[in-house]
Amino acid sequence: MTTLARRTPVPATPPPPPRTAEAEIRRHELAAFLRHRREHIAPEQVGLPRGHRRRTPGLRREEVAQLSAVGVTWYTWLEQARDIQVSGQVLDALARTLLLDPSERAHLFQLAGAPDPSPATVCPSVTPALRALLEQVEPFPAALQNSRYDILAYNSAYSLLLCDLDAVPPGDRNCLLLSYTHEEWRSSIVHLEEATRTMAARFRAAMAGHLAEPAWKTLLKRLRTESPAFCEDWDRHEVVAHRTKRKEIINRHVGRLVVDHTDLWLSPGLGPRMVTYVPADEETRARLEKLHAIALERRT
Template structure:
C-alpha cells in the first residue's frame, strides 16, 4: 500500500495591498524634503558648520527650528506619515529649504495644498511667446490656461477691460474678474451670455482636474463670492472653446467689436494664446488709440 507524502508546502504570503494615491504622494514628499535638506549647507541658511557635523547638509532639528515647527512633527513628515500639513508650514519649509518657484509648486502639489503665494511666472511663457505678445501690441492678446488664469498679457489687453496691472497676480483670472470685479464686468457687453459660456467651458475643463487643489479652490471662491456664479454653475451646462464675436465698452475709447480666437500652445488644451482682432474699421481705429494710451502709461 502506498503512502501519500504529507503536503508541507508553505502557503503563499498574501500580496501587500497597493498603496493609495495619497500614500504615494506622502512618500514622494518625504523623499523630496530629505533630498533638499541634505543638499543645503548650514552656511547658506546662516548656521555655523561646527566640528561634529556628520552630514554636509542640514539636520532635521535645524530645519524644524528654522521653520518654527516641532522636531518630532517634521520627522514624521520626512517619514511619510499621514499627518495634516498647513499651508503656513509648507510656506515656511519652502523658504527654509530655499526652494525655487518650480520646486515650491512641486512641494505644494505633493502635499495636496493650494499655494497662498503662487509663482507669478509660468513655464508656458517662454521668451518666444512673450515676443509674440509684444509684437501684437495693437491687438489685445494674453495667454490663459484652461482654468482662465491670465498668465501673461500685452499692454493693450492690460487696458481693455480694466487696469489689469493693478490687479494682484493671484486675482488675475478672467472668470473670477468677470463675476467679481466691477470695472471688468461693466466692460463686457452681453455679460449674462459670457458668464454662461465661461462657466460651461470651465465645467468641461474641470472634469479632468476634479482632485486638483487649485481648481477646487477657484470653484470654492467663485461659489462663495458670486451668487450669479452659483446660479449659472448649478445649471450643469458644458461647452467647448470656439471662435466668437465679442463686444466691449472700454473706459478710454468706447465700444469695440472684436473676434475672439484661441491659439493653443501645445498638443493638449492647456495654455492658449487669446487674441481679440478688430471686427470692423471703427474698432480697429479705437484699438490703435487704446494701444497708444497703453504706450503712454508704460
C-alpha cells in the same frame, strides 16, 4: 420540524486599492528630492553651528525634522519612500526649512500629491520671453491667464479692450470676477449672459482638479458672495471645455469689434495659456490698430 433561518451573507470587505506604479514612482522621486536638498544646505544657512565632527554633507535628518517640527522617524520614513500620508502644512514647513524657491516648492507639492496651502503669488510661467511675445502680437490684444481666469500679464491693446485694466487693482484682475461684477467690463461684452454662463461652466470643469486649494476656494466664495448671477449659473452644474470662439465687443474707445478668441496653452494640461483676440474682418483690424495707438499714448 425545525426551520433553519437563512443567514444573510455578509459582504466581504473590499480589498484596499492597489498601489499604483505611478504613486510608487512619486514617493521615490519625493524621497530623492528631499535627500538632495537636505544634503545641499549648509548648517549656517539655517542658523545651526557646523561643528568639527559633522560627516553628513549638508543637514542631518534629525535637524530637518527638528526645524520642521516633525518626528525624526516620520521624516526618515519620508526619505525612505515609505507609503505615508503627508499634509500640506508639513510640506509647507519642509519647504521653508529646506529653503525651496517657488519652482522647487511647487515640485515638492506635486510629487507629494498635495495642494499647496500658500501658493506662490508670482506665476513662474510669466517669463520675459512671454512678455516680449505679448508685445509682438500687437496691435492684437493678448494676455496670459491661468486656469482660474487670473490675468497674469497683458499687452497694451488688451489693457483697454474691455475696461481700463491698469486701473483695476491687481487682486481683482480676474476675467471671471470682472465678467460678473465690473460694470464697464460687463457692458463691453455682447451676449453677456451666454458668455458668463460658459465661463462658469469652464471654471467648474477646471476646479475639479483644484478642489482643496485655498486660492480656488477663496475665488469661488467671493463670486458667490458678490454675484447672484454667478450663483445661478454655478448651481446649474454645467461643464464645458475650452474652444476657439468668435466674440463681439463694444469698446468705448473705438466701437464694435468682432474677434476670434483663441487659447494657446503653455503646458500639456489646462493650466496657463495665452489668450489672443484676432480681428475677424478688416474693419475690426483697423479699429484694433487705433485702440493700440490710444493705449500706447495713455501709457506714455
